[in-house]
Amino acid sequence: MARVVVDVMLKPEILDPQGQAVQRALPRLGFTGISDVRQGKRFELDVEGPVDDAVLARVREMAETFLANTVIEDFTVRVEDGTPAGDARNGAPA
Amino acid sequence: MARVVVDVMLKPEILDPQGQAVQRALPRLGFTGISDVRQGKRFELDVEGPVDDAVLARVREMAETFLANTVIEDFTVRVEDGTPAGDARNGAPA
Amino acid sequence: MTTRIGVVTFPGSLDDTDALRAVRVAGGEPVALWHRETSLRQVDAVVLPGGFSYGDYLRCGAIARFSPVMETVVEQARAGLPVLGICNGFQVLCESHLLPGALTRNDHLHFVCRDQRLAVANAGTAWTRDYTEGQEITVPLKNGEGGYVADERTLDMLEAEGRVVLRYLGGNPNGSRRDIAGITNEAGNVVGLMPHPEHAVETLTGPTTDGLGFFTSALKTLVDAR
Amino acid sequence: MTLDTVKHATDTPQTAQPWAELGLKEDEYARIREILGRRPTGAELAMYSVMWSEHCSYKSSKVHLKQFGEKAPESDALLVGIGENAGVVDVGQGYAVTFKVESHNHPSYIEPYQGAATGIGGIVRDILAMGARPVAVMDPLRFGAADHPDTRRVLPGVVAGIGGYGNCLGLPNIGGEVVFDSCYQGNPLVNALCVGVMKHEDIHLAQASGTGNKVILYGARTGGDGIGGVSVLASETFDADDSAGASANRPAVQVGDPFQEKLLIECTLEIFREHLVAGIQDLGGAGLSCATSELASAGSGGMRVELDTVPLRDATLSPEEILMSESQERMCAVVEPGNVARFLEICEKWDVTATVIGEVTEGDRLEIFWHGEQIVDVPPRSVAHEGPTYHRPYARPDWQDALQADDAARLPRPATGDELRAQVLTLVGSPNQAAKSWITDQYDRYVLGNTVLAQPEDGGMIRVDEESNLGVAVATDGNGRYAKLDPYTGAQLALAESYRNVAATGATPLAVTDCLNFGSPEDPGAMWQFAEACRGLADACQVLGTPVTGGNVSLYNQTGDTAIHPTPVVGVLGVIDDVTRRTPMAFSQAGQLLYLLGDTGDELGGSAWSQAVHDHLGGLPPAVDLERERLLAQILVSASRDGMIDAAHDLSDGGFVQALAESCLRGGNGARIVVPDDLDPFVFLFSESAGRALVAVPRSEELRFTDMCGARGLPATRVGVVDGDAIDVQGQFSLPLAELRAAHEATLPGLFA
Numbered sequence A, B: 001m002a003r004v005v006v007d008v009m010l011k012p013e014i015l016d017p018q019g020q021a022v023q024r025a026l027p028r029l030g031f032t033g034i035s036d037v038r039q040g041k042r043f044e045l046d047v048e049g050p051v052d053d054a055v056l057a058r059v060r061e062m063a064e065t066f067l068a069n070t071v072i073e074d075f076t077v078r079v080e081d082g083t084p085a086g087d088a089r090n091g092a093p094a
Numbered sequence C: 001m002t003t004r005i006g007v008v009t010f011p012g013s014l015d016d017t018d019a020l021r022a023v024r025v026a027g028g029e030p031v032a033l034w035h036r037e038t039s040l041r042q043v044d045a046v047v048l049p050g051g052f053s054y055g056d057y058l059r060c061g062a063i064a065r066f067s068p069v070m071e072t073v074v075e076q077a078r079a080g081l082p083v084l085g086i087c088n089g090f091q092v093l094c095e096s097h098l099l100p101g102a103l104t105r106n107d108h109l110h111f112v113c114r115d116q117r118l119a120v121a122n123a124g125t126a127w128t129r130d131y132t133e134g135q136e137i138t139v140p141l142k143n144g145e146g147g148y149v150a151d152e153r154t155l156d157m158l159e160a161e162g163r164v165v166l167r168y169l170g171g172n173p174n175g176s177r178r179d180i181a182g183i184t185n186e187a188g189n190v191v192g193l194m195p196h197p198e199h200a201v202e203t204l205t206g207p208t209t210d211g212l213g214f215f216t217s218a219l220k221t222l223v224d225a226r
Numbered sequence D: 001m002t003l004d005t006v007k008h009a010t011d012t013p014q015t016a017q018p019w020a021e022l023g024l025k026e027d028e029y030a031r032i033r034e035i036l037g038r039r040p041t042g043a044e045l046a047m048y049s050v051m052w053s054e055h056c057s058y059k060s061s062k063v064h065l066k067q068f069g070e071k072a073p074e075s076d077a078l079l080v081g082i083g084e085n086a087g088v089v090d091v092g093q094g095y096a097v098t099f100k101v102e103s104h105n106h107p108s109y110i111e112p113y114q115g116a117a118t119g120i121g122g123i124v125r126d127i128l129a130m131g132a133r134p135v136a137v138m139d140p141l142r143f144g145a146a147d148h149p150d151t152r153r154v155l156p157g158v159v160a161g162i163g164g165y166g167n168c169l170g171l172p173n174i175g176g177e178v179v180f181d182s183c184y185q186g187n188p189l190v191n192a193l194c195v196g197v198m199k200h201e202d203i204h205l206a207q208a209s210g211t212g213n214k215v216i217l218y219g220a221r222t223g224g225d226g227i228g229g230v231s232v233l234a235s236e237t238f239d240a241d242d243s244a245g246a247s248a249n250r251p252a253v254q255v256g257d258p259f260q261e262k263l264l265i266e267c268t269l270e271i272f273r274e275h276l277v278a279g280i281q282d283l284g285g286a287g288l289s290c291a292t293s294e295l296a297s298a299g300s301g302g303m304r305v306e307l308d309t310v311p312l313r314d315a316t317l318s319p320e321e322i323l324m325s326e327s328q329e330r331m332c333a334v335v336e337p338g339n340v341a342r343f344l345e346i347c348e349k350w351d352v353t354a355t356v357i358g359e360v361t362e363g364d365r366l367e368i369f370w371h372g373e374q375i376v377d378v379p380p381r382s383v384a385h386e387g388p389t390y391h392r393p394y395a396r397p398d399w400q401d402a403l404q405a406d407d408a409a410r411l412p413r414p415a416t417g418d419e420l421r422a423q424v425l426t427l428v429g430s431p432n433q434a435a436k437s438w439i440t441d442q443y444d445r446y447v448l449g450n451t452v453l454a455q456p457e458d459g460g461m462i463r464v465d466e467e468s469n470l471g472v473a474v475a476t477d478g479n480g481r482y483a484k485l486d487p488y489t490g491a492q493l494a495l496a497e498s499y500r501n502v503a504a505t506g507a508t509p510l511a512v513t514d515c516l517n518f519g520s521p522e523d524p525g526a527m528w529q530f531a532e533a534c535r536g537l538a539d540a541c542q543v544l545g546t547p548v549t550g551g552n553v554s555l556y557n558q559t560g561d562t563a564i565h566p567t568p569v570v571g572v573l574g575v576i577d578d579v580t581r582r583t584p585m586a587f588s589q590a591g592q593l594l595y596l597l598g599d600t601g602d603e604l605g606g607s608a609w610s611q612a613v614h615d616h617l618g619g620l621p622p623a624v625d626l627e628r629e630r631l632l633a634q635i636l637v638s639a640s641r642d643g644m645i646d647a648a649h650d651l652s653d654g655g656f657v658q659a660l661a662e663s664c665l666r667g668g669n670g671a672r673i674v675v676p677d678d679l680d681p682f683v684f685l686f687s688e689s690a691g692r693a694l695v696a697v698p699r700s701e702e703l704r705f706t707d708m709c710g711a712r713g714l715p716a717t718r719v720g721v722v723d724g725d726a727i728d729v730q731g732q733f734s735l736p737l738a739e740l741r742a743a744h745e746a747t748l749p750g751l752f753a
């Protein structure tokens, strides 16, 4: 069983109230030196069978149409070990 | 400016209704072969100055006391490039 | 001498005025407390009200927990001060580790507002002594993250020690483990509830007046303690 | 790129400018040059283009909206009329109430959650800007066909957005509407209404006066979101297929932060309490362009703004973008210099960012500077209040006659008791008539502790004063099917229904707000519908004595050539001296007598029955008799005040049987019904004749009640009694409540859960 991770973050220009709330709280908790915080979602998908290009393409389509709202969010897809699955944020065609 | 990423996921034994809802929806959307979905949070922290062990230790403490609720959640901390910052889920002492 | 019950306003608290009203209707003296102040202004008990403190960003109650007023609340709660956390207040109490467990996203993923039937499971706490054990009450429930979770050991301990205070009746509205709607600490002075008794203190604006008992219970507890 | 300063613009008259891309017409651009005596700077062009858009300038609609003022009935209750952020109504005991309904239609189609959420945020700030504490919201909604796949995307998102924002603000949601019709498939309507309460002396206006007074921008930092939102999303350049393209550079979608807005509300109310504000304006569509030009235009002096002092979320924004940004949760206040320190202190207390960005000047220019260089120098009235006015051509569509000729009377009707029974179940379970609790249970109706009535009651009711029990009731209604058949009558029926709903709760109707949702004003047929609806509404308000206090227009609700049904949504505000005398809709006491008030005719055109059973739309809508509506309202209010009725429910879509079913289900009691001698059972049950209500009268009050109706000339027909656990229409059928409830309540969860 392989795991594919989809990270979904608000686009940089979109307001991120949650990230801002966290950032504003940090100094009060004694944590300094953090100049920005963005909060997004992380999906862990357990895939049956081997993760080949076809599977990744499907996951990317899933991210594009369902897991992320591309009107306001970007996403990345990668196999668990940390290697990005060959695409930059959003862009890559399936 | 370096970026540290904190991933927070519900512990495996805690019910994840959001992940389940995603998983249930997938076949309806024509995506098969995904045996499990978990949904968690991803924090991107922009750190002023270099990210050394001391900084990572502080971020880990931040995750432990604030970003995650360790009653129900696990977390990992890593520097943006993908290398885990020397700790497994939760465990590592600061 | 009147009994003073304080209600904390965090940024984003919403049901604070309702909690103050409920204290007044019950016959106590309501005292507004501000999150930035460490002083509790000599109140005899504290209510942490419902709402979305700090927008409920990150996790419900996670940021409010670190406010100055909570330092004092935690310290005095450990020393026996009666503290009632309602909804968001319950979440703050869990985040502060005054109560075990956590509150998670409703299993159906929607905010739910309804008149909820409940059973009083412990009529011995500072906030429930005006009820009888097993009594059925109906008060409003309104939350998006009201599913109570804790590990099995903790749940068993809560049951064994009689620390479940309220249980949902007529269908579990949010996936709470073992239908738990409210719990107390070991000493019985700190109580957390998801339902909103402050919205059931007058028939004009609430479904019942079943919620009043929480506030009159505290007043009695405090008078007895004098 | 060099900064396009006023001087630079003067020196380079020939520079080509993208006025067309910004949605301006050639003659509009020429007029800007004429006003300024030179070409506009980029910043000026941005301001004019967005302020002269349909959304901000009402250029196609204002010639018709004028009637609301011209035909306004005499009313002692109106403290502030059309033209401000919202109208203000005197409700007695020194209290004033402000309310307004607005649309957020296009954004909610693109991004349902955020579109709907920011719709709530925007209308709440309008109410706040009047000096009032917002106390409740309502949400009139229209979606495409209930079973269309895209409705599954739009509806849950819209509902979650309204709940997510309103719940987090701590405003009870006390009512609204949910209507499904395939005409709204590509153009859902998301209207949002907010009600606020203040004391008379707290009324604030949007004006900048007093030379030397400071202009303070406070609330969220300004970001790149929503730039062009007004001109792109809410004007003719909007094209659904293009939405992805529009977001390529700067996002047209705005993200709301209800927590920030909650702080803004509490902070602003504290500032009002200390009388620190000389003028105030919320930032909504067109952002700073709108706020600065409107404040300066309405005041006595000019204004100077240092745009580089605006706190930014994104440091790369250009001055044009800052002026156009629609970042949410911001307000702009004019403050005397001596009050600035205290103003900033209160903002600090609430963690609200506040910055002095300019001041009121002598003279009459709006001047904006960027790092010391002047980029705007305009007469503010020319931007804010003297935009273009169009007299668009309009004409009755050629299909109108055929539509009206296609009479619903030709539709086959149920002939037997069993058929009637089956169609009752079809009706109460149809998406438009089914219970809406799957939606409304996602809204907090209890917060603030003053909700006396909330959905599914006829109107929402809020207690205003805990000591005296003074309260207000609000309802919103609109029936696009009726308006399609006849827009003049349809608009009047919307008002009549809303008015009747308020009266049914026991409150006296006082004033009106409206949101006019229509197709393209460039289509003469749609423009005719708009003109007719305005005329109908203005005429009806005159008769009912309820002035229009404000509202909103949403045009271009069409996909290609296909427009939505003309959908005027009308909100009515009423006052009740003692909320403990309210009339709920539930039949909660067995044995009480049921009276049908008003006359029932054979009126099925546009009815819920014709839609649910035959999927038909044709004929004429029910006739309107405004004098009858007025009499009915007086009777309902008197009966409530004197304790003669225990329940009341207005009759509207679905007719008698729908109202009966709802009141029975809510009270958990059945009813035995006798069909009146002079009526056909089908007509009795399903007709939608206006001016009617169903009331439950305690036996002890029967004589007093019928005497009153008789003396005042209102037909009151005894139709049955509250009893048992079924609806039993004698001689026709019996329908157990459990079966009725299952049919009524399963529909929406079945579609969306």
Ligand SMILES: Nc1ncnc2c1ncn2[C@@H]1O[C@H](COP(=O)(O)OP(=O)(O)O)[C@@H](O)[C@H]1O
Pocket: D055, D056, D065, D068, D082, D083, D084, D085, D086, D087, D100, D102, D126, D284, D285, D514, D515, D516, D548, D549, D550, D551, D552, D553
């Ligand atoms: N359909 C309408 N009926 C009456 N007044 C309207 C209508 N549409 C807009 N108005 C009034 O025109 C003015 C400007 O409207 P609008 O641009 O929506 O205000 P805002 O700038 O506060 O959003 C307001 O006073 C509003 O109440």
Ligand SMILES: [Mg+2]
Pocket: D085, D126, D282, D284
């Ligand atoms: Mg406004």
